[in-house]
Amino acid sequence: MTNMRGAAVGFRRGLSAASASAQGEKVGFVGLGAMGLRMARHLLASGRDLVVFDSNSIAVDRILSEAAAAQAAAQAHGLTGPGSAGQRPGTAGRGGGAGQGASAGSSGGGGGGGSARGYGSATAVTSPAELAETPGVGVVFTMLPGPAIARQVYLGQAGLLAPKAGIVPRVLVDCTTLDPVTARELAARVRATRVHAGLAGPRLAGLPAANPTLLDAPVSGGVVGADKGTLSFLVGGEEAALPTVEPLLKAMGTSVTWCGDAGDGQAARLCTSLVMASTMAATSEALALARRLGVDPELMSRVLNTSSAASWVSANYNPVPGLSPDAPASKGYRGGLRSAQVQSHLQMAVAAAERCHSPVPMARQVLGMYTQVVEEGMGDQDFASVYRYVYGSGAESGEWKEGQTLFGAQHP
């Protein structure tokens, strides 16, 4: 085994010298939904060239045309030279010894405009498998709606792990929120896959020579965080892959927390969702109750925020319209984190808890509430809409009618 591995390294090292310009230059991105699209934009804005896939061709066309337009604008301002390699003028300072080949002519970038690095290029492929075979792709991100699609994207017939000759990227990073068991299974499957002997980049220190690795890196911060590039990543897997991935995560977010082995990022993420959703549900219920008892929600929120009941939710993401001006509740519960997404996180948290026999009565309760919120047709609204559900009046929105409530069985 050791010998084979050593031989493989030697082979790839030889090849790596011959095609230096392709090593880790491109970043793969699968999943261009509300979150993925915004995350991919930050990678482009940081000067990375992307190879993207999404089953929705509208999403793909959008990012391709955005990238092309941004490059054209940058070119018009003299920020970058033409061509793919030239769109990342910061590369030479970042990539160490690997950037000297085709990108040698791109040193005219930097300075002027908002971004010193210029804007990356975007090209599209027709399947995850094709992405995994694309030369020059060093890292692939996936940002998917949930476990079912994640399994398909990784393990499906045209999935990332399908190429028979091995895959090009050495590091895969799944930003989807998953249950830890699925995350661990995917990590094992990735680890059992081989890297493409001819096309993969050089071995990364501390990682196997012949196999790729998967990090789980679920995010918090929602669409707003994805848009502003202020996401928080909770990362699990092989820590040796972090130096390669962290600069890319930092292009999309502000905080990267190492949580441990494969699946541990997901575990931490689900526990965070559990607390966040519970806090939102309890805060919503308390503000509705206060209002019905005659206490103004604004006063009540001030009391909460200066008490032992204080939370990020009541201070920054208040579910009552108008109290947190920037929060989705003040914008018709649009944007933010969808209730259906929270429901899915809670389902995974409950499933994970069942497997390890951890009692989660709160998660079950809140899951029940969000299931009802979704069934009432508010699944696409921000998760603060649970306030509408417990308050049940159209006073703020005009869309919700008195008596249209709620948890009726408990209030006969």
Next chain:
Amino acid sequence: MTNMRGAAVGFRRGLSAASASAQGEKVGFVGLGAMGLRMARHLLASGRDLVVFDSNSIAVDRILSEAAAAQAAAQAHGLTGPGSAGQRPGTAGRGGGAGQGASAGSSGGGGGGGSARGYGSATAVTSPAELAETPGVGVVFTMLPGPAIARQVYLGQAGLLAPKAGIVPRVLVDCTTLDPVTARELAARVRATRVHAGLAGPRLAGLPAANPTLLDAPVSGGVVGADKGTLSFLVGGEEAALPTVEPLLKAMGTSVTWCGDAGDGQAARLCTSLVMASTMAATSEALALARRLGVDPELMSRVLNTSSAASWVSANYNPVPGLSPDAPASKGYRGGLRSAQVQSHLQMAVAAAERCHSPVPMARQVLGMYTQVVEEGMGDQDFASVYRYVYGSGAESGEWKEGQTLFGAQHP
């Protein structure tokens, strides 16, 4: 009516001049439990003379001997002259025109030692009714275990409102956590009582001449806040009484928030308890789940504290032993806010919600958990002990056994 009231004022004004030293000089305090004892100490330390009642003679003896010892010590340091009036050297600067009579000889106090005012005296009475008839008592505080005893202390045969000739204090302040309905009923009963025509202090601006008034002023901050004098008061009732009461509240706490009419302080308090208890239960459950999924609670807490799940509870009152060094969880779940107390608050919140038809599924869920916590014999532990309940292991405490869990029906 107006004539009668005017006449009564004149009468009392006349008398007030004749017994100036008795006007609002003393503060009544009923209920010397874990909270009340510590609150009363702060009033004494601020130089107020107390007249106290508690059915537990040990608690009464304790405060009497503490006050006597403090006075003796102060006297030894030359802080105060002998006798009751002399124990409040700060009075002249505080009481306006009412302090000139018998207290004229007490001006030797102040300066030196920790307190510039000296320590107040404490005397005891044998019933709330006797307290309400004691000359010189301007304000009475009550700090009781719950609604049943509050009703007894106010409305019972020997209660505060029992004296046939009217009561001496013009302002009663109930710091007990009550349901808003009981608080409003008590406020109405106080308002329907008469002040003692001969003994009551001068009329307070904005308040009726012939009737006392009740403020609800429930606290948060627990035993630790009571001990340190950092309680938060949520106040409802007649706002005109606030100038009289606020300096006394500030002697016991740091924050006084006016919430509105009678009962509104209680409403705000119950909503705060609802959110606080829910946050504690969800945080405990999530930390237990994280641990079972392989994520260290300290790491998980850091993740929570920097995410949208952040709360005062996880940052300052973490339920896992050792993570918040000053919190009760790090001291064997001793001190703090008792689980039985939280259970009682949640019961009142649910009852209040039922009356106004506000759905409170979270409060019901958390009430169920705290009811089980109490039934398991942890009612006297801090409310963070719900973590023991969901984690169910003796790893930290040695008192709790693996498998002794919990919510078993949900995890067959």
